[in-house]
Amino acid sequence: MSYDTVDVTTDGHVAELRLNRPEKLNAFDDLLVNELPGVLVALARDMNVRAVVWTSTGKHFSAGGDVQTILAGHADLNTLLRGVDDGRRLFRAFADFPKPLIAAVHGSSFGVATSLVFTADAVVATPVTTLSDPHVHMGLVAGDGGCVTWPLSAGLARAKRKLLWGEPLTGQEAYDLGLVTDLAEDPEAVRETAFALAYRVAAIPPIATQLTKRALNRVLAAATDQVLDTGFYLEALSNRSADAVEAVNAFIEKREGQWTGA
Numbered sequence: 001m002s003y004d005t006v007d008v009t010t011d012g013h014v015a016e017l018r019l020n021r022p023e024k025l026n027a028f029d030d031l032l033v034n035e036l037p038g039v040l041v042a043l044a045r046d047m048n049v050r051a052v053v054w055t056s057t058g059k060h061f062s063a064g065g066d067v068q069t070i071l072a073g074h075a076d077l078n079t080l081l082r083g084v085d086d087g088r089r090l091f092r093a094f095a096d097f098p099k100p101l102i103a104a105v106h107g108s109s110f111g112v113a114t115s116l117v118f119t120a121d122a123v124v125a126t127p128v129t130t131l132s133d134p135h136v137h138m139g140l141v142a143g144d145g146g147c148v149t150w151p152l153s154a155g156l157a158r159a160k161r162k163l164l165w166g167e168p169l170t171g172q173e174a175y176d177l178g179l180v181t182d183l184a185e186d187p188e189a190v191r192e193t194a195f196a197l198a199y200r201v202a203a204i205p206p207i208a209t210q211l212t213k214r215a216l217n218r219v220l221a222a223a224t225d226q227v228l229d230t231g232f233y234l235e236a237l238s239n240r241s242a243d244a245v246e247a248v249n250a251f252i253e254k255r256e257g258q259w260t261g262a
Helices: 032-043 066-077 077-095 109-119 146-154 156-163 171-177 187-202 208-241 242-253
Strands: 006-011 013-021 053-056 101-104 108-110 124-127 130-132
Touching: 006 032, 013 032, 032 242, 053 187, 066 077, 066 208, 066 242, 077 109, 077 208, 101 109, 101 187, 108 109, 109 130, 109 146, 124 171, 124 187, 130 171, 130 242, 146 208, 208 242
Parallel strands: 013 053, 053 101, 101 124, 108 130
Antiparallel strands: 006 013
């Protein structure tokens, strides 16, 4: 399978889904957001694939959302609404993926990338890997899945403590909270651990694992139905604020933001 933003390869019954735009820090721009759901559908339909390892190239796993989409959405309501629909479709593609998914996270993971990582069935990281959802620092609601996935694994109080302050977690802290399932010493060991997990689960009768995954997906689906659409529309509302534009400008200019609450 050939794609613009990712590489997909298979070895036996295990597929690797690799983000492959290190020059963009594997940011979730329109191209990636709209290509990934189709990739997941293709992997779900491939009866040879029994487990998927999600990896990335470059120094960091993903920079999360592309800040330029904030400005584009602020400038044009139809662009903003299209982005909401695209994001909802992407999150549900991960949340309803029917086969075991193992995320191998190195470097740093931000925003939407972290929200999607936490939909995986196993998350492997190093103790010093950084996982964060800094939406609030960009003047935005953490609405693209963070309010769904963080409370499910870390509990509501811990999720509020991190999402409202927009503070990062180390891999060790995420492991202690239950957001990361396995720790490895370095990025290479992260990859090895993730593939070892994938080959082990791929060796189990696939109907049993996939139907168990479908049942477990209903737990995630219940939270998704309760929270996701509200989160996305509140994020869209916050994107229309002057503070969101100021956050982008301050980020680009590497200065402190000046907030008006408008």
